[in-house]
Amino acid sequence: MVRWEPGARERLQAAALELFATRGFEQTTAAEIAESVGLTERTFFRHFSDKREVLFYGQEQFLQAFVDGVDAAPPDASPLEVIASALDSAASFFPDERRPYSRMRQSVIDRNPALQERELHKLAGLATTVAEALRARGIGEPAATLAAESGATVFGIAFAQWIREGESRSLSDIAGQVLRELVNLTGAARTGDGPPASRVWSQGAPIRPGT
Amino acid sequence: MVRWEPGARERLQAAALELFATRGFEQTTAAEIAESVGLTERTFFRHFSDKREVLFYGQEQFLQAFVDGVDAAPPDASPLEVIASALDSAASFFPDERRPYSRMRQSVIDRNPALQERELHKLAGLATTVAEALRARGIGEPAATLAAESGATVFGIAFAQWIREGESRSLSDIAGQVLRELVNLTGAARTGDGPPASRVWSQGAPIRPGT
C-alpha cells in the first residue's frame, strides 16, 4: 500500500482551478483546496510559494519555447523576424485542444486583480528573458528590450483573442496577424493620410478585460 | 487644539517610503508605518486598500495626463502620433527635480517582486484606459490596444532610463528617442540586410531590473 497518492501537485492544481472557478479565488482558502484532495494546508504551501502560484506553476516550458524560437531564428534575422520566430514557437504550446482549458483558466484570472498582477509579472519575466536572448544575439539596447516587450504584448493580445468565444483561428495565425498589425501601425507613421486602421476583428470591444 | 494632525495620508506615504527604503518592504509592518506618524494600523488600511498601495496611491493625475495627451492630438493624427502626444504629455509629469524622488521610489520597487506586480498592474491599467481613448477616436482593434500597450512599453523603458544614474536627458527626450527606436525596429522589417541596430545608450545592460 502506498503511503501517499502520487501527483500531489497536479491534484492540487486541478482542484484549485475547479474551486476558483466555482466559488471564486478569494472565497477559496488554501486549506480547502488541500483538504479537497486529502492534503493539508502546510503541504499546499510546500508545493506553491503562494496561493496564486497554484495557477501559474509549471510555465517554464512555455518560456523555454519562446526562447527556443529566438535561438531558432537565422543569425542574420532582424529583431522583428526573431520575435516572429519566437511567437510561432510559443504558439505551438497552445494547440486548439487546449483552448477550453485556457479559456476556463483565463476567466478565473480575469475575475481577480491579484491573479492579473501575477500574470503580468510572469509576462514581464518572459520579456526580460527574451530580451536577454536578443542581447546575446548582438542586439543592443533599447532595441532588445523594446522588441522583447513588443513580442510579449503581441502574444498577450493574440492569446486574449484566441481565447475569445467564437474564435477558431490558431494562436499562431492570430499572433502572426497581430504582429503584422503592429508593423502596420508603426510603419504607417506618416501625417495621418495613410489608410484607415484595418479592422482585423469584427468587434471593437476591448481586448484585455481586467485592470 | 486640533484633534488630528492634517495630511494623514501624505504623512503615511512619506513614512512608508522612508521605512521601505531603509528596512525593506517586507521587513516593515503596516503597524510600524502608522505608529511612526502617530496613527494606528487600522487607520493605515482605511487610507490604503493594501500595504503596497501606499506607494502607488495618487497616480490618477498621471493617468489623466496620458489621456489628455491622447485627446490633444489632432483628429487626423495616426495612432503613433497620438501615442507620441500622450507620451509627451505624460512626461511633463516628471520634471527633472523629481528625478531623485523617482529614483528612490523605484529602487524600493525594484527590490520587491510584490511591488513590481503592482506597478505592472497599474501600467496595464494605463494601457487599458489609453486603448479606450484611442477607440473613442475611431481606432479599431487590435490597433488601439496594440498602440496603447506599445505606448506603455515605451514609457516604461524611457522611465527606467530616465532614472538611471548618470542620465541627464529629460524624460520627454528619452521617450521620443525610444519611440523612434520602436518605429525603426518594426519599420526595418526587411530580410536582415538593413543597418545594424543603433546603439542609443552606451551600455548593453538590461533595462528593467526586476522580474
Place this chain on the structure above:
DNA sequence: CGTTCTGATGTCAGTCACAGACATCACGAT
C-alpha cells in the same frame, strides 16, 4: 447658545495567508 450630525480616528476581535520547527513513517539502500 445648546443640540445634532459628521467624519476621521481608535479599539477589539476575528479570518486567512504563510513560515519555522519538529515529528512521522513507508520505502529504498546498505
Place this chain on the structure above:
DNA sequence: ATCGTGATGTCTGTGACTGACATCAGAACG
C-alpha cells in the same frame, strides 16, 4: 535488520486585512 530519505502532518506564530462598534472635535443647525 538497520538506516536514511523525502513527502507529509502537527503545532504555533506573525502579519495583512476586515467588520463592528466607540469616541469626540468641530461644523451645521435651530
